[in-house]
Amino acid sequence: MKVAVASLFCALIYSTVVCSFLLFSSRTNLHQTLVLIFGSVVLLLLVRCYVAANPENNMTLFDRENLITSLTLLGIFGFLFAAGFGQLLLLKQHDDDRLKEAASKDPLTNVYNRRAFFEHVEHFANMAIRDRSCISFLMIDLDNFKSINDNFGHDHGDKVLIDFSEKVSQLIRREDVFGRFGGEEFCVMMACGKDKAMEVAERIRLAMTSHLVGRPESDYCTVSIGVCSDVPESSGCADRMIVVADGCLYKAKQEGRNRVLCA
Template identity: 35%
Template sequence: MSRLRADYALASVAFLGAVATAAILPFAVYRFWNREYWQGAVDLLVVLAVVLPVIYAWRSGRNRGAFLLILLGGWIGSLAITQMVGLAGHYWVYGYLVMTFVLAELSVAVIAGLSLVLVTCILGAGMETPIMRFSYAATAVLVVFLSAIGAFQVAKQRRLLERLASTDPLTGALNRRQMAVDLAHEVNVAGRGGALPAVLILDLDHFKQINDQFGHEMGDRVLVEFSNVVRELVRRSDRLYRIGGEEFLLLLPAMDEAGTRVVAQKVVQQVADRLRVPDRAVTTSVGAALWSRGELVSSWLARADSAVYQAKQAGRNRAVLAAAPQHRPLPAQQNQGRRLSDDVT
């Protein structure tokens, strides 16, 4: 039940499977009872075309493939029903048209819906006058477009909600919640033989002084500019998260030690060159750690944290690359950070 609550698309098709079984199965039984074997078989196939992919999606967790199968099965089934039953069979098309928007993305749903309307309209089974054909076409196309508008609005709201739930409103950087998801994903991919990811913890130096001296508005402005500078100098695939007041984390998906060192150095240098408050440059300290195969996310972050602590201790405005863990992940305080650079200004 909790899976149905969390997965709107799966819940919709599971409901559809139940409705299809309850609504169409009695027809199939009725047809077989009256020895109308072909029509009974088609009814039964329509039920199976919905129910089997729903079971597959439920068991495998792969919604998309299963939903496209239902879309195709529904298309063929709806066409068959219109040809066998005539005018009354076309009523099922409306249900199919709405269903496509639950199952597929907007463009696929529109194409599937309009193509079915076009074909059934050309064949015109059971429609004796042009006005019947026109009324069917007009109402069916209206259903497609109204459903498309609804689906478009839902998708837009969903994207907005996802963005609000995953970003920091001040800087636009991603938040801790998204960071936890992305770090787990990166470790998963790298653990299956992918390239190694690296993290950089970026901590602005003496930020409290900026707030105290120039006020919180200036502090906020520095945080925004800092995120812009960092995002400008890294790749599009790299992701910046705000993990605390003036502390950020940069996730670099495919890295090696040399690359991590270069990026860390570049961040330190560029921030010092480009970020200013009225009387001085703003600087940052960076702790970098390349993920080591088999390492837990917590240990990886602890190494980066330990490295940024060492950068602060060594005088700030510098980057420190954490040493790889020895054999198995070490607690933060046992990691021996390695100096990456001397003062860069």
């Protein structure tokens, strides 16, 4: 009976491990493999518990003369060894994911850097080409940002960039791609048409304008935005659209800043 109780107790422990993988882990192939391994351990422990609960079997903890005991122990140890190796691989995978995430993000604003942004653009552009769907680019530049750095210091300028990035991240959708091109220039790629893109761009502009109310002069920073929307026909179309959006941004700057212009 002691063997049955011990086996049941171990089965309950490993059941919690299986549940944690199912509830809190991403569904990668490695996670699914570990679920199968730990699930097999639980199954073998339950079999061992069932056999040991029968008084006629008179099973001890390490009964080498009992075939079922030997097979279940061998299976359990084998699966646990595989599970331990799998856990090491899982830790390595998590470290690799963190390094990849860190390499793709701008260290100051925590949005995508230029390289990672264009990687996502290529993926979404190919999907848009396949589905014949519209995508939009918003080129955004912080107006008079140089004067903020010159008058109040680069540390305060960094705070303005962080504040701006957080505000834009709250205004766009989770699936939209937001990146920093460098300095005070940012870009948003959205899977939507011109009307929706203009609506979001105007929302960003107004949010930055209203953000100035009651704030010190050092925080005064509006934005100019250039928008381009189209249905891409080839992979090079996305780069062309960014150039067009950048041209609209330049024109918005020339016309007085703090405005949205669309191609």
